[in-house]
Amino acid sequence: MYNTTAFLYEATAAFEAPEKTCDEIQGFFADCGIEPPGLLGDLGSGTGLMSVLLAERGWQVEGIELSPAMLAVAQAKSRALPAPVQERIVWRQGDISRFEADPDKPWDGAVCLCNTINHLAEWEQVKAFSNSVFRALKPGGTLILDSDTLDTFQGFFHHGPVVVWDDGKHRMTRACEFDADSGRASHTATLEEYAPHGLRLLSREAMALQYHRETELFTLFTQAGFQLAQAVPYNPCPKLYRGFVPKLLWILRKP
Numbered sequence: 001m002y003n004t005t006a007f008l009y010e011a012t013a014a015f016e017a018p019e020k021t022c023d024e025i026q027g028f029f030a031d032c033g034i035e036p037p038g039l040l041g042d043l044g045s046g047t048g049l050m051s052v053l054l055a056e057r058g059w060q061v062e063g064i065e066l067s068p069a070m071l072a073v074a075q076a077k078s079r080a081l082p083a084p085v086q087e088r089i090v091w092r093q094g095d096i097s098r099f100e101a102d103p104d105k106p107w108d109g110a111v112c113l114c115n116t117i118n119h120l121a122e123w124e125q126v127k128a129f130s131n132s133v134f135r136a137l138k139p140g141g142t143l144i145l146d147s148d149t150l151d152t153f154q155g156f157f158h159h160g161p162v163v164v165w166d167d168g169k170h171r172m173t174r175a176c177e178f179d180a181d182s183g184r185a186s187h188t189a190t191l192e193e194y195a196p197h198g199l200r201l202l203s204r205e206a207m208a209l210q211y212h213r214e215t216e217l218f219t220l221f222t223q224a225g226f227q228l229a230q231a232v233p234y235n236p237c238p239k240l241y242r243g244f245v246p247k248l249l250w251i252l253r254k255p
């Protein structure tokens with residue numbers, strides 16, 4: 001996943017206004033009485049975009065990410081950060097559907113953003129994820145996550161090849177197929193480089209994304225022990241998602 005395209009992730013798939021998104025997330029934590037310098041888990045931390053912004057705002061951050069390539073981008077970025085910010089972040093490779101946090105350092109909160117939960121394609125993974133996060137949080141701890149709506153899948157993850165990056169050195173093309181019966185989207189990224197005699201294929205990577213019904217997610221989070229504090233329609237990419245609200249933002253508290 002993202003093995004060969006991690007270096008383009010922030011330019012092609014992340015938040016349009018990351019600082020604003022981070023402020024909004026921080027606002028939701030504040031509503032729950034959770035403030036810096038609390039300890040936050042960043043689940044599926046990717047290239048560390050949110051981890052870094054949160055650490056710059058004074059949070060301690062523990063990121064868990066499956067893809068070594070995404071982690072490598074995060075680590076490279078981190079080297080340019082001021083030492084106090086770097087010191088507030090720890091990233092490790094791991095699977096968010098089965099992880100154990102340090103019982104001596106329970107989290108005040110956790111984020112799982114940019115439809116990372118839709119990367120957990122099997123329902124058993126979502127269940128295990130929910131239980132793992134619940135265990136990792138302190139009582140009163142809060143999980144904030146976004147999940148894609150059905151509209152996103154139908155409107156966004158079903159199209160032929162579209163060029164999403166072309167800087168004269170590399171070209172990346174995405175194509176997606178959505179199966180309405182299963183709610184599964186298959187997403188293929190093709191990376192090419194410009195060579196003297198035309199484009200040369202570097203990689204073709206496919207990944208699965210799964211639409212999870214909101215009612216089923218609600219039941220699952222409740223069964224794990226969470227209480228729903230808020231669920232709000234959420235659009236962190238208004239230019240990209242014109243005309244429909246792509247996500248639901250869940251604010252879930254451990255009693």
Ligand SMILES: C[S@@+](CC[C@H](N)C(=O)[O-])C[C@H]1O[C@@H](n2cnc3c(N)ncnc32)[C@H](O)[C@@H]1O
Nearest residue numbers: 044045046065066067070095096113114116119
């Ligand atoms: C859409 S990206 C979001 C990255 C980051 N949360 C952000 O907001 O920019 C999804 C990330 O989740 C990671 N991921 C997917 N499945 C995972 C798993 N089971 N455990 C850990 N990370 C996972 C992917 O490698 C990818 O970096």
